[in-house]
Amino acid sequence: MSSSAIHALPGGLALSAPMDAHIDATIHELDLQPSYYLPLINYSRTVLHPEVKSGDCVLGGEQLAPGVVAPTSGTLTEIRQHPWPHPSHTQVPTLVLESDGRDEFQQFTVIDHTQVGVEEILNRLENSAIHGLGGAAFNTANKIRRAYEHKNLTLIINAVECEPGINCDDALMQQHPSEVLQACNAIRQWLRLPSAVLAIENDKQTAITALRDDQTPDLTSIKITELPTIYPSGAESPLVQRLTGIKLQPGERATDAGVLCLNVATVLSIHDALMGQAAVDRIVSISTQSLQHSMNLRVRFGTPLKAVIEFAREHNTAIEAAWRSNTQTIRIGGPLSGFAMDMLNAPVLASTNALIVGKEHPLNEATACIRCSECATVCPVNLLPQELYAAAASEQLDTAARYSLDACLLCGCCDLVCPASIPLTPWFRFAKDATRQKQQSDAAAEVARLLSEKHSNRVQRRAIEKEQQEAARRAAAAQRQNSAQDIKAALTRVKNKRPGSGS
Amino acid sequence: MKPTSIYQAWQYPRRSTASIMMQVMLSLVPGTVLMMHWLGPGVLINWVVLIAASVLCEATVMRLRQRSIKTALNDGSIVLAAWLLALCIPPSLPISQLIVGAVTLSVLGKHVYGGLGQNPFNPAMVGYAVLLISFPKTMTLWFDPNLAVSWTTPAVWADWWNLKWFANPSVAPWDSITQATPLDRLREFRNQSASVSINSLHTSPWRELSVAWLMGGVYLLARGVIRWHIPVAVLTAAIIALTVQSYLSPNTTLPVWSAMLYGGMVFGAFYVATDPVTAPSSVRARLLYGASIGLLSVILRTHSNYPEGFAFAVLLMNASVPLLDRWFVLDKRS
Known part of the structure; x- marks a missing residue:
C-alpha cells in the first residue's frame, strides 16, 4: 500500500x-x-x-x-x-x-x-x-x-x-x-x-x-x-x-x-x-x-511491579539512576496516556504495556480555561475538549455524554498543548469512570426495581389468589350447606312420608 | 478520584495563556503607535490611564475575592482588554470617564461572572457600550488629526491636561477642533438624504489604521493565535451586506471597500470577535457567529442611532453563544 x-x-x-x-x-x-x-x-x-x-x-x-x-x-x-x-x-x-x-x-x-x-x-x-x-x-x-x-x-x-x-x-x-x-x-x-x-x-x-x-x-x-x-x-x-x-x-x-x-x-x-x-x-x-x-x-501476568522494576534497575544503570532521583512513584503506560502509580505491589496485567521510572516534571498550576481551542485542534477524534472539561469538572455527566465523552481515547494530546495547563485527560478519565459507575448503579437500581415490582406483583397475585380461593371455599361451603339442608329436608320429607305410606 | 494536579512525563513546548495574550498585544503595537502618532497624545493618555486603572481594579477585585492577584495579573488578559478598549475611544475622553470604563470592564465585564474564562460578554465591548450609552457626547467627539497632533509643544500638552482632567478645551471651542469621523458624516448624509461624496469625508487616518489592524490580524493567524473562521466570516458577511446595501441605495452608501476600512470593522473582526472566551467553541458555530456579527454590525451601522454598530453586534452575538454551543455540539464528527 x-x-x-x-x-x-x-x-x-x-x-x-x-x-x-x-x-x-x-x-x-x-x-x-x-x-x-x-x-x-x-x-x-x-x-x-x-x-x-x-x-x-x-x-x-x-x-x-x-x-x-x-x-x-x-x-x-x-x-x-x-x-x-x-x-x-x-x-x-x-x-x-x-x-x-x-x-x-x-x-x-x-x-x-x-x-x-x-x-x-x-x-x-x-x-x-x-x-x-x-x-x-x-x-x-x-x-x-x-x-x-x-x-x-x-x-x-x-x-x-x-x-x-x-x-x-x-x-x-x-x-x-x-x-x-x-x-x-x-x-x-x-x-x-x-x-x-x-x-x-x-x-x-x-x-x-x-x-x-x-x-x-x-x-x-x-x-x-x-x-x-x-x-x-x-x-x-x-x-x-x-x-x-x-x-x-x-x-x-x-x-x-x-x-x-x-x-x-x-x-x-x-x-x-x-x-x-x-x-x-x-x-x-x-x-x-x-x-x-x-x-x-x-x-x-500477576508479577508485582516491584519485581519488574528491581530487575530493570539491576540490568540498566540509567534506569537505576532514574529510580534513585525519584519519589518512589512510577508511571504505568506511556508518557501521555499513562498514569502515576505509587502502589508498587500492584501486579502487571495485560494492559500494562510500559513503565516509566524517574522524577516527573510538575506542571504549572492549572489556570482558567480561556476556550482557546488548542485542544480541539489536536484532538484526533474531533471532540471539543474545552466543553468536555467544563462538563466533567462540574460533574455534569449527561452534558459530557452529549459532547461524546465516550469517543475520547484518553490519548492526552489536549493535556500537552493546553496553555492553561489544565489536566484535561485525568478529568475525562474521572468522568468516564463516574459514568460507568453511574451506569452500573443505574443497572443495579433497575434490577432492584424489577425485583421489587415482581415482588409486589407476586404479593398482589397471591392476595388475589387467596381471595379467589377464599371465595371458592365459601361458595363450596355454602353449597355444602345447601346440599346438607337439601338432604335434611329430603330426609324429613321421607321421614314424614314414611308413616303415611306405611299406613 | 477527582484529578487535582498532574505531573507530566513528556515535555512538550506548550504555549501559555500569558504568551497568547502577549502575541495579541505584540500585534497591536504598530497600529497603536500609528494611532498615537496621528491622533495625538490623548491616545497615549487613554492607553496609560485605562491600563493602569483596569489593573488596579482587577487587583482590588481579586483581593476582595480572596484569590491570587499574581495569577490574575500574570496572564495579561486584563491589560489586553484595557488596551483594546483604549483603541476604541476618542482621545479627548475625560479621565473620569476613562476610569468608569476601566471599572466597568473589570468588574461588570469579568468578575461578576467569576473572572477570566467565565464572562459571557467581551469585557472591552462591555466597557465601550457602557461608556457610549452613558457619555454619548464625549464618546463621539474626535479631533481633527491635523489640529490636535502635537507631541513637542508644551502649550499643547497643557491643553491636553486641561481637557483630560476638566473636560475643558482651553484653546478653542469644540466645534473648531473636532471633526466628524467618516461614518458620522455618512450618517449625516443619510439623515439629510443627501448623496455621499467621498471627498468630503476625512478618511485619514481611519483607512491606514484599518490596514494596520489587518496586518496585525494576519500576524496572529500566521502564529496560530487565532483561527481564520471568525474573522473571515465577519468580513465576508459584512462585504456581502454592504454590497447588497450599495445596490439598494447607491446614493447614501459608500463604496464597499471604503465602508469596510473607515469604521471599526477590521479591528473588530480580528481583535474583538475572536476573543475565545466569548466566542463559541465549534467550527460551524464560529462561522455562524462571525457571519452574524458582520451582518448585524452593518445593519446597526445603517439603522441605529450610532454611526458604528460593531460593539453592539458583538454583545448581541455573545449572548447567543450558549445557544450556538448547544446547537453545534458535534460538528466535526458527523
Whole structure:
C-alpha cells in the first residue's frame, strides 16, 4: 500500500522519542516469582467470580475465574484486597498464587483451524484468557466474535505503537519477525481473508526491515503498511480512520464497521493459545523519565511491579539512576496516556504495556480555561475538549455524554498543548469512570426495581389468589350447606312420608 | 478520584495563556503607535490611564475575592482588554470617564461572572457600550488629526491636561477642533438624504489604521493565535451586506471597500470577535457567529442611532453563544 492510501488524521501530534534514545530491543526474561497477584476484576470493572478456592493447587494455564488463568503452577493461598494497576489507586479482590517452583503447565490440544468450527476456537481463546495487549485489554474472543459475523471483514494487525517510550511491540517484531508473520498469516487463514494489513509507524525501520526480510513467498498476503509518525495513530479508531477512511461514530467500535484490529502481540498469543500453549505473559517496556533509555522485559501476568522494576534497575544503570532521583512513584503506560502509580505491589496485567521510572516534571498550576481551542485542534477524534472539561469538572455527566465523552481515547494530546495547563485527560478519565459507575448503579437500581415490582406483583397475585380461593371455599361451603339442608329436608320429607305410606 | 494536579512525563513546548495574550498585544503595537502618532497624545493618555486603572481594579477585585492577584495579573488578559478598549475611544475622553470604563470592564465585564474564562460578554465591548450609552457626547467627539497632533509643544500638552482632567478645551471651542469621523458624516448624509461624496469625508487616518489592524490580524493567524473562521466570516458577511446595501441605495452608501476600512470593522473582526472566551467553541458555530456579527454590525451601522454598530453586534452575538454551543455540539464528527 502506498502512503497516498493513508488518510489524514484530523488531529494528533507528531511526537517521537529522543533522537539519541538507547532502546534495548533484547527481550529479557524475568525469573519465576514467589507469588503472583491476579485481580478478580476485568477491564470494565466487573468483579469476577473465582472457580477455585484458597488451598487449591493449580497448574499453569488453568482457568481460575472467567478471563483469569494461572501464570504458573502453585497453591492459591488466599483471596484478599490488593492494589491493581488502575489510576483510581483502589484495592480489589485478588487471588494470591504461591508458586511451587516447578512451573508446570496444563496440557492443551493443538487446534487445527481448518478442522474445527469457530466456536471451538473462540472457546479456546476464552479459556486461555486472551486479552488485547495493546493497552485496553479487551476480551479478544468477544472482539473476534463480533467481527466474525461481517461479510467484508478487514483485518488490521496493529503494530503502530505510536506513543514514545513504549517499544514492546517493536522489540517483539525485531526479535521474532517470522513468528509474528506466521501468527498473522494463521489468523488471516482462519478468518478466510485474502489479505491482512500490518500497520507500523515509519520510525521503526529496524523492525520493518526484519519483517520485510523475513517475508517468505507464501506470506505475501500480509501487507506491511508504514504510517507517518503521528500520535495517536495506533489507537483503534484513528487507525481505522487512517487505513480505511471509515470514521467511527461515538460509541461505535471498529468491529461494528467490519474492521478487526488486533495488536501484534495479541496475535502471537492467539496463535500460542491455538497451538496449545498457555499465553500468560507479555512484554513490558521500562523507560527512564527522559525516554533516553529503554529496555524490554517478558513478564508473567500477576508479577508485582516491584519485581519488574528491581530487575530493570539491576540490568540498566540509567534506569537505576532514574529510580534513585525519584519519589518512589512510577508511571504505568506511556508518557501521555499513562498514569502515576505509587502502589508498587500492584501486579502487571495485560494492559500494562510500559513503565516509566524517574522524577516527573510538575506542571504549572492549572489556570482558567480561556476556550482557546488548542485542544480541539489536536484532538484526533474531533471532540471539543474545552466543553468536555467544563462538563466533567462540574460533574455534569449527561452534558459530557452529549459532547461524546465516550469517543475520547484518553490519548492526552489536549493535556500537552493546553496553555492553561489544565489536566484535561485525568478529568475525562474521572468522568468516564463516574459514568460507568453511574451506569452500573443505574443497572443495579433497575434490577432492584424489577425485583421489587415482581415482588409486589407476586404479593398482589397471591392476595388475589387467596381471595379467589377464599371465595371458592365459601361458595363450596355454602353449597355444602345447601346440599346438607337439601338432604335434611329430603330426609324429613321421607321421614314424614314414611308413616303415611306405611299406613 | 477527582484529578487535582498532574505531573507530566513528556515535555512538550506548550504555549501559555500569558504568551497568547502577549502575541495579541505584540500585534497591536504598530497600529497603536500609528494611532498615537496621528491622533495625538490623548491616545497615549487613554492607553496609560485605562491600563493602569483596569489593573488596579482587577487587583482590588481579586483581593476582595480572596484569590491570587499574581495569577490574575500574570496572564495579561486584563491589560489586553484595557488596551483594546483604549483603541476604541476618542482621545479627548475625560479621565473620569476613562476610569468608569476601566471599572466597568473589570468588574461588570469579568468578575461578576467569576473572572477570566467565565464572562459571557467581551469585557472591552462591555466597557465601550457602557461608556457610549452613558457619555454619548464625549464618546463621539474626535479631533481633527491635523489640529490636535502635537507631541513637542508644551502649550499643547497643557491643553491636553486641561481637557483630560476638566473636560475643558482651553484653546478653542469644540466645534473648531473636532471633526466628524467618516461614518458620522455618512450618517449625516443619510439623515439629510443627501448623496455621499467621498471627498468630503476625512478618511485619514481611519483607512491606514484599518490596514494596520489587518496586518496585525494576519500576524496572529500566521502564529496560530487565532483561527481564520471568525474573522473571515465577519468580513465576508459584512462585504456581502454592504454590497447588497450599495445596490439598494447607491446614493447614501459608500463604496464597499471604503465602508469596510473607515469604521471599526477590521479591528473588530480580528481583535474583538475572536476573543475565545466569548466566542463559541465549534467550527460551524464560529462561522455562524462571525457571519452574524458582520451582518448585524452593518445593519446597526445603517439603522441605529450610532454611526458604528460593531460593539453592539458583538454583545448581541455573545449572548447567543450558549445557544450556538448547544446547537453545534458535534460538528466535526458527523
